Amino acid sequence: MSHIVLGIESSCDDTSAAVIRDGYLLSNVIASQQVHKDFGGVVPELASRAHEQNIVPVVSQALEKAGVQAEDLEAIAFTRGPGLLGSLLVGTSFAKAFGLALGKPIVMVNHLQGHILANFIRQYDKPVREPAFPYLCLLVSGGNSQIVKVSSPLEYEILGQTIDDAVGEAFDKCSKMMGLGYPGGPVIDRLAKLGDPERFRFAKPHIPGLDYSFSGVKTSLLYFVRDEMAKDPDFMEKNKEDICASFQKTLIDILMDKLIKAARQTGIREITIGGGVSANSGLRERIESEGRKRHWNTYLPEFKFTTDNAAMIAIAGYFRYLAGERTPLDVAPVSRMADF
Ligand code: KG4
Numbered sequence: 431m432s433h434i435v436l437g438i439e440s441s442c443d444d445t446s447a448a449v450i451r452d453g454y455l456l457s458n459v460i461a462s463q464q465v466h467k468d469f470g471g472v473v474p475e476l477a478s479r480a481h482e483q484n485i486v487p488v489v490s491q492a493l494e495k496a497g498v499q500a501e502d503l504e505a506i507a508f509t510r511g512p513g514l515l516g517s518l519l520v521g522t523s524f525a526k527a528f529g530l531a532l533g534k535p536i537v538m539v540n541h542l543q544g545h546i547l548a549n550f551i552r553q554y555d556k557p558v559r560e561p562a563f564p565y566l567c568l569l570v571s572g573g574n575s576q577i578v579k580v581s582s583p584l585e586y587e588i589l590g591q592t593i594d595d596a597v598g599e600a601f602d603k604c605s606k607m608m609g610l611g612y613p614g615g616p617v618i619d620r621l622a623k624l625g626d627p628e629r630f631r632f633a634k635p636h637i638p639g640l641d642y643s644f645s646g647v648k649t650s651l652l653y654f655v656r657d658e659m660a661k662d663p664d665f666m667e668k669n670k671e672d673i674c675a676s677f678q679k680t681l682i683d684i685l686m687d688k689l690i691k692a693a694r695q696t697g698i699r700e701i702t703i704g705g706g707v708s709a710n711s712g713l714r715e716r717i718e719s720e721g722r723k724r725h726w727n728t729y730l731p732e733f734k735f736t737t738d739n740a741a742m743i744a745i746a747g748y749f750r751y752l753a754g755e756r757t758p759l760d761v762a763p764v765s766r767m768a769d770f
Pocket of ligand 1: 442570571572573574597598599601602613614615616619705706707708709710711736737738
């Protein structure tokens with residue numbers, strides 16, 4: 431018998447629903463919210479309201495595209511957290527009501543575990559290539575920077591994580607400060623391709639073990655740009671490609687140093703990346719080149735599965751469902767990882 435699972439994601443500013451059958455993706459619908467553009471960041475209250483408007487049409491479309499009736503679903507997976515509480519509440523409440531109405535079980539998913547399992551989303555028109563357990567996942571997003579050891583779809587160990595800013599935050603804050611726009615990652619990525627990554631040097635942290643720190647490099651860039659602009663007001667405009675290339679290279683160096691260390695310490699050579707920053711073209715190239723050098727098997731999720739999407743929630747929920755997990759209807763969303 432085939433297992434059909436609906437996934438629902440609403441942790442930040444994307445409302446998404448996806449349907450998978452036996453691990454294969456049938457549909458993945460994402461409604462991105464435009465209301466935040468003028469504010470230079472996500473406005474939580476506006477995000478919740480947009481989720482409320484989007485959730486019913488997004489789920490209907492996902493079912494329709496998949497050619498699946500609601501009654502055919504075997505389970506409903508949803509993001510319980512971490513994320514914005516008001517946004518999570520919309521997806522969680524919808525999942526509960528839908529499950530109750532259909533008489534189908536609901537299964538909660540940790541958003542980060544969705545990112546970690548994104549390489550297991552199978553597509554009918556693509557060859558299957560999945561990491562073997564245990565593997566290491568470099569999880570890099572707007573809220574997290576972690577190295578996670580994944581021993582099975584349900585077993586995780588965080589080997590290292592940021593002690594201050596996330597790497598995505600460093601991209602976003604620096605981009606905003608340099609007047610390049612929001613979100614910063616894609617803008618810096620685009621400009622970095624045109625610049626010289628060796629032109630400028632920024633401070634690198636010295637943190638013991640496998641933990642990260644990104645606040646120092648952020649401050650180093652901010653002071654550098656401020657000082658140069660005081661001498662020449664056009665400095666930024668004239669040099670933005672080189673600044674972005676050098677800054678991005680510094681972030682990638684920091685990420686890679688600890689990932690290489692983690693691979694060496696654990697002896698694990700199956701390496702994946704996940705989260706919004708895993709869309710970064712410089713990071714993707716670097717993982718592949720280091721991988722060739724170090725005999726790693728590297729797995730990079732497709733771009734559409736790097737940012738928030740319900741396909742990864744559906745696949746994580748599918749594994750949990752198969753393992754017998756069912757979530758009671760009195761579940762409440764949680765905003766922080768620590769509350770899981
Ligand atoms: O996982 P994600 O979609 O959401 C949250 O963390 O909530 O990650 C968003 C982050 C943002 O910081 C964004 O700037 C970053 O991912 N990002 C990128 C790129 N695309 C998105 N960072 C670097 N290069 C990119 N191409």
